[in-house]
Each structure stands twice: as structure tokens, then as C-alpha cells.
Amino acid sequence: MNTVTRPRILVVGAGFAGVECVRRLERKLSPDEADVTLVTPFAYQLYLPLLPQVASGVLTPQSIAVSLRRSKKYRTRIIPGGAIGVDLKSKVCVIRTITDQIVNEPYDYIVLAPGSITRTFDIPGLTDHAFGMKTLAEAAYIRDHVISQLDLADASQDPDERASRLQFVVVGGGYAGTETAACLQRLTHAAVKRYPRLDPGLIKWHLIDIAPKLMPELGDKLGSSAQEILRRRGIEISLGTSIAKAGPEEVTFTDGRVIPTRTLIWTAGVVASPLIATLGAETVKGRLAVAPEMNLPGNDGVFALGDSAAVPDLAKGDDGAMCPPTAQHALRQGKHVADNVIAALRGQSMQRYVHKDLGLVVDLGGTDAVSKPLGIELRGLPAQAVARGYHWSALRTNVAKTRVMTNWLLNAVAGDDFVRTGFQTRKAARLKDFEYTDAYLTPEQVREHIEGTGRQA
Numbered sequence: 001m002n003t004v005t006r007p008r009i010l011v012v013g014a015g016f017a018g019v020e021c022v023r024r025l026e027r028k029l030s031p032d033e034a035d036v037t038l039v040t041p042f043a044y045q046l047y048l049p050l051l052p053q054v055a056s057g058v059l060t061p062q063s064i065a066v067s068l069r070r071s072k073k074y075r076t077r078i079i080p081g082g083a084i085g086v087d088l089k090s091k092v093c094v095i096r097t098i099t100d101q102i103v104n105e106p107y108d109y110i111v112l113a114p115g116s117i118t119r120t121f122d123i124p125g126l127t128d129h130a131f132g133m134k135t136l137a138e139a140a141y142i143r144d145h146v147i148s149q150l151d152l153a154d155a156s157q158d159p160d161e162r163a164s165r166l167q168f169v170v171v172g173g174g175y176a177g178t179e180t181a182a183c184l185q186r187l188t189h190a191a192v193k194r195y196p197r198l199d200p201g202l203i204k205w206h207l208i209d210i211a212p213k214l215m216p217e218l219g220d221k222l223g224s225s226a227q228e229i230l231r232r233r234g235i236e237i238s239l240g241t242s243i244a245k246a247g248p249e250e251v252t253f254t255d256g257r258v259i260p261t262r263t264l265i266w267t268a269g270v271v272a273s274p275l276i277a278t279l280g281a282e283t284v285k286g287r288l289a290v291a292p293e294m295n296l297p298g299n300d301g302v303f304a305l306g307d308s309a310a311v312p313d314l315a316k317g318d319d320g321a322m323c324p325p326t327a328q329h330a331l332r333q334g335k336h337v338a339d340n341v342i343a344a345l346r347g348q349s350m351q352r353y354v355h356k357d358l359g360l361v362v363d364l365g366g367t368d369a370v371s372k373p374l375g376i377e378l379r380g381l382p383a384q385a386v387a388r389g390y391h392w393s394a395l396r397t398n399v400a401k402t403r404v405m406t407n408w409l410l411n412a413v414a415g416d417d418f419v420r421t422g423f424q425t426r427k428a429a430r431l432k433d434f435e436y437t438d439a440y441l442t443p444e445q446v447r448e449h450i451e452g453t454g455r456q457a
């Protein structure tokens with residue numbers, strides 16, 4: 001069979017869902033059965049749950065960036081770029097490559113796994129002054145930024161400037177925000193010992209959330225334990241509170257408090273990638289509405305999964321629940337969708353996705369953690385062992401496992417040197433610059449582009 005007649009499978013996004021899917025397709029399909037192509041802006045799969053540990057310097061950025069080209073068995077063609085639109089009618093995906101070229105990629109089967117972006121609201125100043133915690137660059141940037149606040153506060157003679165540089169605000173009491181606040185507080189707490197001229201009492205971390213509880217999925221008892229750990233460490237938790245306004249040197253809370261700060265970290269949830277809106281198809285809260293088989297009804301060969309898709313959560317019954325946006329679901333859906341693509345290709349029947357949640361692990365740094373594996377409530381060291389064991393075993397390659405384990409051991413023994421690299425100091429640091437949210441076309445622009453360029457690239 002020559003290349004032209006082989007079905008073309010295009011996978012968009014190399015995250016938990018996309019990479020699992022591609023690896024399974026490579027394993028289960030013979031090279032003659034289909035051509036597999038992956039579109040991804042980066043040459044790695046990012047292990048997002050460990051991002052707070054990169055921000056706090058426990059892990060190096062490389063250790064959670066798992067290579068897509070580790071083995072010769074990985075025969076998928078990789079297009080370095082991002083999909084900026086999909087035309088379902090002509091079955092073409094429009095891609096902006098990393099050199100800013102716009103190319104058309106026709107497909108027979110498309111698997112959409114572009115994940116999510118940080119959810120923002122119409123709060124004055126928010127997108128200009130907040131940092132997110134969704135990309136490797138953001139985690140590395142925040143680390144440098146936090147250390148630079150200590151450096152600048154140390155050098156300043158102005159007590160007001162010192163005070164504002166030593167206050168930090170994290171918005172979002174889900175696991176991402178809670179882990180971020182906890183891990184970064186440990187960073188500043190340890191680092192300040194190297195600044196004898198700074199008063200440690202001036203360092204203050206705020207964790208705020210509009211909800212009445214932190215991480216409600218933990219349940220009341222475990223949630224209170226997490227809050228207790230954070231409060232003991234001096235993190236001020238404000239619930240039922242959000243941001244009214246953000247500026248370069250202060251943040252106003254909805255309860256009227258004005259906090260002088262140069263650091264606002266925004267982790268208040270995620271929304272599906274803007275790529276989904278370019279399809280002009282039905283969505284549920286921005287996620288593509290798919291069937292339990294993860295295909296798009298009425299559109300042959302279109303599949304979506306992970307954070308970008310509203311996959312019915314059949315383990316919770318038939319009451320319209322959607323799978324939550326977690327890595328746990330994304331990687332299982334990746335395998336499952338690969339099987340369904342293969343079934344569709346071979347004219348077999350597809351299977352519905354069902355997975356019962358295994359629980360939650362929350363690493364608060366050091367020996368502090370809370371976990372709820374299979375409903376069992378754990379705290380302290382056992383919880384930490386489960387949290388780290390879970391993440392460690394979920395890393396895809398042995399090299400990544402070795403890097404992470406070595407980093408953990410090294411950090412436990414030698415600590416952190418709190419080095420500020422300065423690599424990105426003068427770069428723009430807004431949410432859209434890190435997450436490229438302004439790169440996408442509208443559904444009309446996609447159609448105009450396809451009609452203007454013809455179907456083929």
C-alpha cells in the first residue's frame with residue numbers, strides 16, 4: 001500500500017491524553033495500516049501535576065518534560081506547531097508551525113487532545129498582572145520572579161517596597177493552587193535564611209478562593225487537615241473571597257482588603273483550549289460534547305478527550321456528569337480513544353469509556369501531604385509516600401523516573417541554592433504570552449482560509 005491510500009490519523013496535543021493515544025496506536029497498528037501524525041508545539045510531554053515542584057526548585061524543569069523521541073519505535077510524524085483551527089467539513093486542520101508558517105493538514109481521523117488553558121474572568125488588570133501555573137515556562141518564570149522579589153526587597157531601602165515585594169497572593173484553592181502556595185511558601189521560608197537583612201516576619205502568603213472550602217473533593221476532615229497544615233505554616237487562607245482588581249503593585253480583594261504585592265498567581269480553574277471553539281460544534285462549558293465512545297456524533301472520524309472534551313462520566317451514572325479535568329482520566333481516555341480509532345478504522349464496534357476515580361493526592365512540600373487513594377484518608381508521611389509514589393509511577397519513561405527520583409533525593413539532602421537564572425527577566429509574562437491564547441482563528445476564518453488555500457497544504 002502506498003502512503004496516499006493509507007488512512008491518516010492526526011492527533012492534536014502531546015499531553016497525557018495525546019501521548020497515550022499515539023503510543024497505543026504505534027503499538028497496535030502496523031505501519032501499513034495507517035499514518036499517524038502528532039501536532040505539538042513542544043518536543044515533550046509535560047507532567048503537569050509536578051509543576052509546583054519545579055516552581056519551588058525541588059525538581060528541575062527538564063525532569064518533568066518527558067521526551068517524545070526517546071525510542072526508535074516511536075515512528076509517528078511530529079509537526080512542531082499548534083493547531084489553530086479545524087474544518088470538520090473538509091477534514092482539514094490548520095496549523096501554525098513554530099516558525100509561524102500556516103499549513104493545512106488533511107486527515108481521515110482526528111483526535112483532539114489540546115488540553116485546557118487557565119480560566120480567567122473579566123477582572124480589571126487580571127490578565128496583565130497575573131501569572132498562571134500551566135506551562136513549564138510559567139513555573140520556571142515564577143520561581144525566578146519569587147527569588148527576585150527577595151533579592152529586590154533585600155536591596156531596597158524603602159520599607160513600603162520591601163513589604164510589597166514580600167507579600168504573595170495565590171488565587172484558587174483547588175489542588176493546583178494549594179500545592180503552588182504550599183510549595184512556594186516553603187521556598188521563601190527556606191530562602192530567607194540566606195538574606196540576613198530581611199525580616200522573615202514580613203513574608204506573607206495569601207491563598208484565596210471564592211468557594212467556602214479548599215479542595216472540596218478531599219471531604220471535610222481531610223480538607224480541614226490541609227488547611228491546618230497551611231495555616232500552621234503562616235499561609236493566610238481567605239475563603240469566599242476573590243480578586244476585585246489587580247495592579248502592578250497591589251491587589252484588591254472582593255472583601256475590600258488591598259494587599260501590596262508584586263506577585264499574583266492565578267490558578268482558579270481551567271477552560272478547554274480555544275481550538276475547540278474553532279470547530280463550531282456543540283460544547284458543554286467550553287468542552288467539546290462527545291459521546292461516551294469519545295467520538296463526535298454526526299462527524300465521522302472526529303474524537304476528543306482529556307481536558308478539552310466533555311466525556312460523560314458513566315462511573316457516576318447516567319445523570320449527565322462529565323469526567324473531571326484530571327490527568328488520571330486523560331491518560332486512560334488516551335488509551336481508550338486509540339482503541340476506538342482502531343475499531344473505527346477496522347469496521348469494528350467502539351467501546352464506551354468508564355473509569356472510577358482512584359482518588360486524590362496533594363503534595364504540600366517536605367513531609368506535608370494529604371491523600372485519599374481509593375477513599376482512604378491519609379495525612380503526613382504516608383500521604384506523601386502515596387503522592388510521590390503515584391506521580392513517580394505515572395511518569396512515562398524510566399529516564400524521567402530516574403531524573404525525578406534523583407532530584408527528590410538531592411533536594412532532600414542538599415536543599416536548594418535559590419539561584420535566580422534571569423533567563424526570562426525581560427520577557428513578557430502575561431497569561432496569553434505563555435499560553436498563546438490569541439493564536440486561534442474563528443470558525444469563519446478557518447473556512448475562509450481553507451477555501452482560499454485549497455484543501456491540500
Ligand SMILES: Cc1cc2nc3c(=O)[nH]c(=O)nc-3n(C[C@H](O)[C@H](O)[C@H](O)COP(=O)(O)OP(=O)(O)OC[C@H]3O[C@@H](n4cnc5c(N)ncnc54)[C@H](O)[C@@H]3O)c2cc1C
Binds near residue numbers: 327
Ligand atoms: C499545577 C497542576 C497540578 C495538577 N495536579 C494534578 C493531579 O495531582 N492529578 C491529576 O489527575 N491531575 C492534575 N492536574 C490536571 C492535569 O494535569 C490535566 O487534567 C491533564 O494534564 C489533562 O491532560 P490533557 O492531555 O487533556 O491536556 P494536557 O496534559 O494539558 O496536554 C495538552 C497538550 O496539548 C498541547 N496543545 C495545546 N494547544 C494545542 C494546539 N492548539 N495544538 C497542538 N497542541 C496543543 C499542549 O502543549 C499540551 O502538550 C494538574 C494540573 C495542574 C496545572
